[in-house]
Amino acid sequence: MVPGLAQVSPPSTPTAPADTAHKFENPGGVPAVVKQPWYKGKLVRATIVPALLIGYGAYTFDGGGFYTNQEANRDIHKLFPTFRTRLDDILILAPYAELGLVALSGVESRNDRINVGLVVLKSELIMLTTVFAVKHLSRETRPDGSDKLSFPSGHTAQAFLAASIVHNEFRDKSQWYGIGAYTLATSVAALRMINNKHWQSDVVAGAGFGILSAHLGYLTHRNRWGRKPRLPEGMGFSPTWLPSYGLGTGGGLSGTPGFSFTWQPK
Template sequence: MRFLSSLLFVLWLTPTALHAQTTPPAPAAPDTTRKYANPDGVPAAVKKPWYKGKLVRATIVPAVLIGYGASTINGNGIYSSYDARRDIQRQFPNFHTKVDDYLIFAPYAELGLVALAGVESRSDRLNTLLVVVKSELIYGALTYAIKNTTKVLRPDGSTRNSFPSGHTAQAFLAASIVHTEFRDQSQWYGIGAYTIATGVGALRMLNNRHWQSDVVAGAGIGILSAHLGYLSHRNRWGRKPHLKDVGFAPSYYGGATGFTLTWRPQ
């Protein structure tokens, strides 16, 4: 009887021991010291190299144009401003027009007409206006400062404020805004605006009012002004306005009339 009791005890103990041996160890407690470092599990953004930054991309083309224009002032450069004026005067000795005085606004006219036609732009009209105002202020400050610093004599000998061409800068500023606003719809809007701006620069040389250097640098300053206007604008395109869910309604309570204000925060 004692042997039978011992045998039953061994048979009961054996599966218990096997279960204890095959049961995996309990998992370690999770590390909660960094649980708020990246709660969504989204990998951290990789920092772009400096040469791929927005500022570099916005200034590289204007810098090339301004640099080339400055390098051809007077008789400098491989094909200087003097060389260009000599060739222009040889081909168009008596050319004169005032079309360029009005053509500088043509890209802005295109901007307005395309918007009125219902073509969706990158930003709404208010923010486009704000960018235009800031770009114009930047263009005006840069042009005025450089003109009064360099004091380059105009090719017709009238004044010493030739470099850079303000007409050309103004036209390319407006063309850059047209291109930025409608390039997602069609590149032809920008091509048309830049063609007009190029025509303004050519007419300034044909009218003997500006050198080649003035026109090329002016194009760079106009593009740069528009790009800086966008870069300095703090509006986030497409973001819902904070006051979108604000509502007003007339009210009547206790014999008095008034308005009720409702607001549902996002």
């Protein structure tokens, strides 16, 4: 300190009061859950491809579109004028055969067998209901004139439904399982047109209905059968003994067995 000069202290900065109103709102610093926009939701992602396929089928239905059903049918039968086969009736279930063979070979699927079976049953019910309802509403005549149940193709819907289930169950193991299943399904669609049983609009829309049915089967499958139920965190049950006041017949304390319920709020 220099003699004769007064010591000047630096000005103090005012301290803001501590914010205690929100101290317990997020003690762990966990980032808040960001809600995804609607167009990134599971339902939109599951339905966009089937919607495009069904939309194209409807666009080319009954002779519409830039490449009509009649033009496609003419070009197909220029390449295959006399070729006919029943192979499409066999290949319709080939993706399911692939599903079973891959599972039996030891490759683990995303879901256990019980839940895969439930998804298959639910998806089949959705597909059969929608396809046959649209068939009877559209009343489109087949290329060979055999009946008026052409739109959409049930064979194609069935094959693509099964292929979608194969893809969903084994895509984490290898994409080739799905590629093989979709190749079989596409072969069914092509053979339906070569056999003069369906127009191009029928098979494209049928593929959309099949994929959509499989996706809806998975999206609506919330309850997982064959798995032990889990209680919410903090809850529990345990056996207990409830003593009663007074003595039993043998001179000891009497009581009743029971269960105790515990809950620890978080």
